[in-house]
Amino acid sequence: MADYTLELAHLYGDLMNTYGDYGNIIALRYYAKQIGVDVDDRLVSLNEDFNPKAYDFVLFGGGQDYEETIVANDLKAKADGLKEYIENDGPLLAVCGGFQLLGHYMEMADGTKVDGIGVMDHYTTNMTDDQVKTLNGSRLTGNIVIKNNETGEEYHGFENHQGRTFLGKGEKALGTVTTGQGNNGMDKTEGVIYHNVYGSYFHGPIFTRNGNLAKRVLATALSRKYPDINWQAKLNQVPTETF
Amino acid sequence: MSVKSQLAKFTAKSSHFLLRNILKRGGTSLPGKLAVKIDPEVLQTIEKEFDLVIVTGTNGKTLTTALITRVLRAGGYTVVTNPSGSNMVQGIVGTLLTTKVKPSPNGKKPVAVLEVDEANVLSLAKAIEPKYFVLTNLFRDQLDRYGEIYSTYDKIIAGINQAPNATVITNADSPIFARGSYSNQRIYYGFDNVKEADFKDLKAPTNTDGILSPTDNSVLHYDFITYANLGRYFSTTDGFKRPKLDYAVTALNELTPKSSAFDLDGTSYKIAIGGLYNIYNALAAYAVGRTFDVSPADIKKAFEEDKQVFGRQESLNVDSKDVTILLIKNPVGTNSVIDMMETEKDPFTLITLLNANYADGIDTSWIWDAEFERLHDSRLASLSTGGERYKDITVRLKMAGFDLDGTYQKTEDILKAIDQAPTKKIYLAATYTAMLQIRAVLKNHGYIQEEY
Numbered sequence: 116m117a118d119y120t121l122e123l124a125h126l127y128g129d130l131m132n133t134y135g136d137y138g139n140i141i142a143l144r145y146y147a148k149q150i151g152v153d154v155d156d157r158l159v160s161l162n163e164d165f166n167p168k169a170y171d172f173v174l175f176g177g178g179q180d181y182e183e184t185i186v187a188n189d190l191k192a193k194a195d196g197l198k199e200y201i202e203n204d205g206p207l208l209a210v211c212g213g214f215q216l217l218g219h220y221m222e223m224a225d226g227t228k229v230d231g232i233g234v235m236d237h238y239t240t241n242m243t244d245d246q247v248k249t250l251n252g253s254r255l256t257g258n259i260v261i262k263n264n265e266t267g268e269e270y271h272g273f274e275n276h277q278g279r280t281f282l283g284k285g286e287k288a289l290g291t292v293t294t295g296q297g298n299n300g301m302d303k304t305e306g307v308i309y310h311n312v313y314g315s316y317f318h319g320p321i322f323t324r325n326g327n328l329a330k331r332v333l334a335t336a337l338s339r340k341y342p343d344i345n346w347q348a349k350l351n352q353v354p355t356e357t358f
Numbered sequence: 359m360s361v362k363s364q365l366a367k368f369t370a371k372s373s374h375f376l377l378r379n380i381l382k383r384g385g386t387s388l389p390g391k392l393a394v395k396i397d398p399e400v401l402q403t404i405e406k407e408f409d410l411v412i413v414t415g416t417n418g419k420t421l422t423t424a425l426i427t428r429v430l431r432a433g434g435y436t437v438v439t440n441p442s443g444s445n446m447v448q449g450i451v452g453t454l455l456t457t458k459v460k461p462s463p464n465g466k467k468p469v470a471v472l473e474v475d476e477a478n479v480l481s482l483a484k485a486i487e488p489k490y491f492v493l494t495n496l497f498r499d500q501l502d503r504y505g506e507i508y509s510t511y512d513k514i515i516a517g518i519n520q521a522p523n524a525t526v527i528t529n530a531d532s533p534i535f536a537r538g539s540y541s542n543q544r545i546y547y548g549f550d551n552v553k554e555a556d557f558k559d560l561k562a563p564t565n566t567d568g569i570l571s572p573t574d575n576s577v578l579h580y581d582f583i584t585y586a587n588l589g590r591y592f593s594t595t596d597g598f599k600r601p602k603l604d605y606a607v608t609a610l611n612e613l614t615p616k617s618s619a620f621d622l623d624g625t626s627y628k629i630a631i632g633g634l635y636n637i638y639n640a641l642a643a644y645a646v647g648r649t650f651d652v653s654p655a656d657i658k659k660a661f662e663e664d665k666q667v668f669g670r671q672e673s674l675n676v677d678s679k680d681v682t683i684l685l686i687k688n689p690v691g692t693n694s695v696i697d698m699m700e701t702e703k704d705p706f707t708l709i710t711l712l713n714a715n716y717a718d719g720i721d722t723s724w725i726w727d728a729e730f731e732r733l734h735d736s737r738l739a740s741l742s743t744g745g746e747r748y749k750d751i752t753v754r755l756k757m758a759g760f761d762l763d764g765t766y767q768k769t770e771d772i773l774k775a776i777d778q779a780p781t782k783k784i785y786l787a788a789t790y791t792a793m794l795q796i797r798a799v800l801k802n803h804g805y806i807q808e809e810y
């Protein structure tokens with residue numbers, strides 16, 4: 116038993132885990148273990164309450180269109196809890212569909228409009244929307260590299276999405292696209308940072324390939340829960356996996 | 359047969375002859391293309407000559423097709439199949455046209471057993487009306503190529519709807535196959551090897567999908583799970599549950615990496631291949647065989663006599679090391695391979711090779727959904743990695759808590775890995791193009807004779 120424990124909620128982990136999203140938990144646990152911290156992950160799925168006070172980290176992964184519509188419907192009941200969690204600087208990683216559903220709405224490839232919970236200010240059109248001036252009608256697929264302008268960190272990943280996301284007021288991009296397409300293929304933004312929410316189209320395991328980001332988010336979560344310890348310093352001693 | 363059809367058939371046959379014997383290309387694709395160009399009617403001619411069985415699904419198509427072929431042949435049927443792995447419509451038509459059909463020894467109509475990619479079921483069913491559809495399973499598989507499982511399933515259903523008189527022989531343990539509206543007769547196969555007293559209330563692991571009830575989209579529960587999302591499922595919100603089985607695995611007797619012994623409807627069978635998932639393939643073949651009135655005794659003969667059919671999981675002798683090559687391509691398939699390694703009684707070495715070319719799937723995210731962690735409970739003695747994406751797989755295994763004994767960036771160096779392995783038993787798990795590469799190296803050094 117480690118002395119410190121992070122409580123992690125895997126939001127709809129049974130339905131929204133299509134692209135190896137679970138790898139993010141594996142990566143967090145990998146780094147946490149090396150500094151004596153346990154990560155306790157719990158599935159929070161359909162018809163279950165989300166208690167914003169119970170968690171130190173939330174993972175909301177990507178799903179297939181079909182599951183995403185089911186989740187979107189259930190998510191309304193968790194919206195207040197998630198809003199409270201986010202506004203209180205709760206750390207959250209949202210990938211692909213999870214990223215989309217925290218915004219105002221998203222459009223499926225077939226044009227169906229699905230309501231998000233609007234706890235964040237972005238919205239997502241589909242690939243054939245008039246607003247899409249670049250690569251209209253095609254999925255954005257391939258390897259991607261972005262750079263976080265504030266930290267200078269570079270993140271590597273793989274994107275595969277039809278939806279085009281446009282960030283809103285108060286939202287910063289996770290990074291600027293160096294190679295690849297990013298949120299919409301047009302404005303060079305990729306992902307989002309809002310309070311301690313990190314959103315991205317990087318498929319599934321963004322933390323596994325980008326140890327720098329995993330460690331940063333882990334330090335944030337730990338410092339929020341155990342403020343008297345210099346977690347960043349501890350994590351600096353741990354080798355970073357990046358590829 | 360109309361003159362036009364005969365001409366089409368002749369053209370296909372002679373172009374096949376040309377390709378095979380003059381150009382020395384084994385292709386089955388071009389002849390079909392030529393024939394269809396000349397006369398779509400030729401397809402109706404094929405329909406009259408064969409009962410068509412289409413085998414489709416994510417995993418296990420090839421072995422299921424091969425087993426069905428053996429089973430039906432053992433039952434006295436003349437069977438045509440597409441062993442070349444060319445499962446595009448043109449190639450299939452080519453195969454059917456260029457095969458000399460002898461009447462079945464049992465006096466019944468010859469059967470064509472064809473492995474068909476999920477995406478091609480509709481176009482094939484439009485061309486030639488199948489008598490049977492055999493559905494193996496549906497898992498997510500290289501989403502960059504195949505898309506989502508529900509849309510894949512919709513494509514299969516569209517194909518089934520083209521042939522309302524066909525019978526659907528389907529895996530009852532897969533909840534997604536309970537979806538879809540089609541009026542065809544259904545025959546169900548599945549596992550019934552767990553006693554009611556041992557039923558639990560389970561949910562599928564988080565890294566599977568297709569677990570929603572078709573009635574109200576609630577998450578399904580299971581009395582027992584065989585693997586991934588397969589098992590005896592039920593809904594807690596209404597009466598929806600797994601359908602009654604027509605053909606069942608009634609006992610698992612002995613599972614080893616190289617063989618599986620089990621009972622089907624109370625009779626014992628054995629196949630010379632490990633892995634629970636392969637028992638599903640055998641069960642599907644058994645269900646087809648029984649549907650075609652092949653006797654259990656003949657099915658047993660078909661399963662037990664011919665070992666060549668299990669060629670995919672091949673074992674090689676490399677300087678007295680016992681090397682087994684395993685293809686991995688998606689999370690469920692990889693978990694099945696891990697299941698199989700868990701039944702290994704001797705200490706073993708695992709060398710995992712990852713590529714991300716088109717045929718492998720260009721997105722490597724799936725390796726994070728494969729449960730490599732479970733190898734901690736196996737007799738794994740040494741672990742190393744390689745392939746063009748060796749970095750991805752190395753970090754995956756490191757984060758799974760393993761100390762690696764080596765990372766081999768060049769395919770040629772895998773021979774060193776084999777040589778230096780501390781165990782006699784070695785598993786080489788590789789994605790498709792990585793497997794082709796290592797096979798080429800093994801062939802160059804004389805460890806493999808035949809072409810794959």
Ligand SMILES: [Zn+2]
Pocket residue numbers: 134177211212275276318
């Ligand atoms: Zn995606």
